Amino acid sequence: MSRVKIYDTTLRDGMQAEGVSFSLQDKLLIAKRLDQLGVDYIEGGYAASNQKEKAFFEKISEIKLENSKICAFGSTRRADVKVEDDVSINAILSSGASAATIVGKCWDMHVDQVLRCSRQANLDLCADSVRYLKEKGLEVLFDAEHFFDGYKNNPEYALEVLRAAAEAGADALVLCETNGGCLPEEVYEITKTVCYDLAGTEIGIHTHNDSDCAVANSLAAVRAGAREVQGTINGIGERTGNANLCSIIPNLKFKMGHDVLSEEKLSKLTETSLFVFEIANISPVTSLPFVGESAFAHKAGLHVNALRKNKATYEHITPELVGNSRRFLVSELSGMSNVLAKLEKHGQSVDRETAKKILNKVQTLENEGYQFEAADGSFDLLIKRIKGEYTEAFELERFHISVSRDSHGDELCEATIKLSVGGDDEHVVSEGDGPVNAMDKALRKSLERFYPQLKDMHLIDYKVRVVNAKAATAAKVRVIIESRDLDSVWGTVGVSENVVNASWIALKDSIEYKLLKDNALKK
């Protein structure tokens, strides 16, 4: 049961995935989830890259993390610059992170053709960079870029680079399979040699999925002695992606018997996976091992029948171990266990009959394209509405939105809303930067008289996803709105063929939830 550390690079290498771009707020939310999941390291970003990365390190240092250490990523110093003058190295220091991950070149071809410096100069700049950061008191992880390709081309030089970093005091040497083209037995053999040659220094592994073997390659390295694994949630990353931590962690724990996350933390794996998909605005890959919606979904009649007799007949692990659940594909929707688990998570105890009603409602809504994973506010309201414990804070009479644009590009956007609050009618009009903004402003204008606490509430994110892409602009869209007040953050969801209407539904819920929450606090 030897310990293997988990190093997450979703926020840095994951963001290299095509179409993925995290805002500062996204990055902070993901970091908190990773900390809750219990990974050992969170790589926050390329410190020297831009203002957003800088702001992340500032903000995250104000948050107390329970389990994870934040790492700042950067290059080793440039060949023609002193280490104390190097932009990347200085950006790491000023990030305030207590751990640094610096990448150095190990493939002689890259040194000759890309860096274009002498091989000795490369050894020097690697050693300098490590030594300098160690002197400044940081934990230093050395990412040995292209280590395996380098080793295959010139084993002696690749090992020399590692030795230079180790002798300069690196706390860990991470072997990077940068191009992702290796197969497991190569990774095993080479890692074994390194563990022997550099005994005493912790060895890590960082792989990519270009040969469709990123997970197997990571496990092979651990089998050979590596004790730290780098990867991303859902394996997002450049090209074919990074090694998927959602597969690696349960394999290390349940198949190989290593000491990684606790069982209680591992049961958050599926929700973490969904959360990252949602924030990255990527449709979840349902066939993902362990955490995918289909990972324990049984379709073949023979299999379902055998499973009734013994779960082990067609399942490699118990789905609940990773927070997932078994599904029989009679219906394609959430099952009772799913809903019960959700209720439990929300601290709601209901009788069997109410649970059934909730299940029916959730299934109907899921059929229409709703998804509650990132919309805890709407889910809470749904339960209250079904239990009859909730009176709406206001009723819509009518809204009308108008958007126009002329040949000069001048735009006008106006929303009129008529609603009633406990019998009182309100009829207001507001302009806005877009239909949803105009609607939001009009709604606040009409409600703040009754509910002054709405002034503390802000919308912080707004996401739209087409649910059935085939029908193009006539398809349904799902809008997810994230809101916050002084002490919490919540999500709400709306679905419609009309983006304005879907936004209205999510917007209404966001306000209803704020008022519900405040009332609950008062009691």
Place this chain on the structure above:
Amino acid sequence: MSRVKIYDTTLRDGMQAEGVSFSLQDKLLIAKRLDQLGVDYIEGGYAASNQKEKAFFEKISEIKLENSKICAFGSTRRADVKVEDDVSINAILSSGASAATIVGKCWDMHVDQVLRCSRQANLDLCADSVRYLKEKGLEVLFDAEHFFDGYKNNPEYALEVLRAAAEAGADALVLCETNGGCLPEEVYEITKTVCYDLAGTEIGIHTHNDSDCAVANSLAAVRAGAREVQGTINGIGERTGNANLCSIIPNLKFKMGHDVLSEEKLSKLTETSLFVFEIANISPVTSLPFVGESAFAHKAGLHVNALRKNKATYEHITPELVGNSRRFLVSELSGMSNVLAKLEKHGQSVDRETAKKILNKVQTLENEGYQFEAADGSFDLLIKRIKGEYTEAFELERFHISVSRDSHGDELCEATIKLSVGGDDEHVVSEGDGPVNAMDKALRKSLERFYPQLKDMHLIDYKVRVVNAKAATAAKVRVIIESRDLDSVWGTVGVSENVVNASWIALKDSIEYKLLKDNALKK
């Protein structure tokens, strides 16, 4: 360079994937593509399953295949029935296929709890079934279900089942990793033992991806001596899917040096992958190794810079070997090298000054929230506009969109558009399911008189993302629209604080690009 046979089960095991269902016509089309790709075996279906499967075997026997042999799949005989009276066995015979794949149980737990017959009875029914089909002149492949789990539980019994099938004359014994939970080193060790114990009979491997190791497990079995690999195109299949032949074949050929498909045939791999996604009605997984749209897409500026010096710096194989191609993504994380590489790729040669203008424009737009990596159409238009080579196909005078909803939830959505095409004014109105749909309809209504080819063009996807989440509903949104006509697919992008306006920009570009493309073809 030993020969490894490829056995495709997309039409049988692949169809167990959640949401996948092939019509008879679909199956025939896929079978033809598989034959063109050059796989050795095509498993046509579970012969006894239903009329559709029966019809497939009839129809396919009328088509002359160049490279592949059709297999009929079925169970070994039932424990309480004579082989000549067994429904499944007889269905195989009447399918007319010259090869049969029959599945038998190897895990003692399954024999005891699911089959509920004696272990000897199971050995007998496996042997009977093989012997009978061999007597009828068929090539017989024995699928040893749950072989690895069975072996781990009771190695002697699992091997006995194989021996029974081999002695009855099976042409190949296929070790099935049915639950997908094994790791590569287990598969290697167990397969090696089998190859030794049953030397003289061909050994095959069939894996599932539950541990995210299906590809590595298949390769491990080949390394241990297996010479036939079963899998599906794109790895589609029940739960987490089957082993992905699109990854296995190039790994066997380029990494392990086995004799599989010819180079010429392998260059059809990417189109075969896309074809199966299309027929299965699944959105292509862009991160798929080897064949995915992102498999050779480079985003990090440092990587792009290095690649221009030497392609091997960040690529494990040449993309054209599998019929794929290299792409450079223009993104927030890149500079001049990405733009130049992209211009090169678009076959656009521009002077240094124009390149600089383009870079400046791209950077300005990126600052506003534009992203061109999924918007090739808009990027092409941008180049043409900067080079002054392009006249807009139409000019907007004015649009006005109106959306309303009353207390009954009744909605109304209407778009009026006034535009001019070469001096002619058009003023139209259209209803729609939402503002964008109404706008799209009105735009087509006004333009199809001038450009009848727009009838062939369809929007296939519509994505919205908030660019600066901090400002919530006043934040900018980025709309990406994917369009297609009879022979290509292109993306366009629009950014605005107003979702309607952003959609308008992307919509206009999608139409402009279609007309630009058609004109270019005419020349």
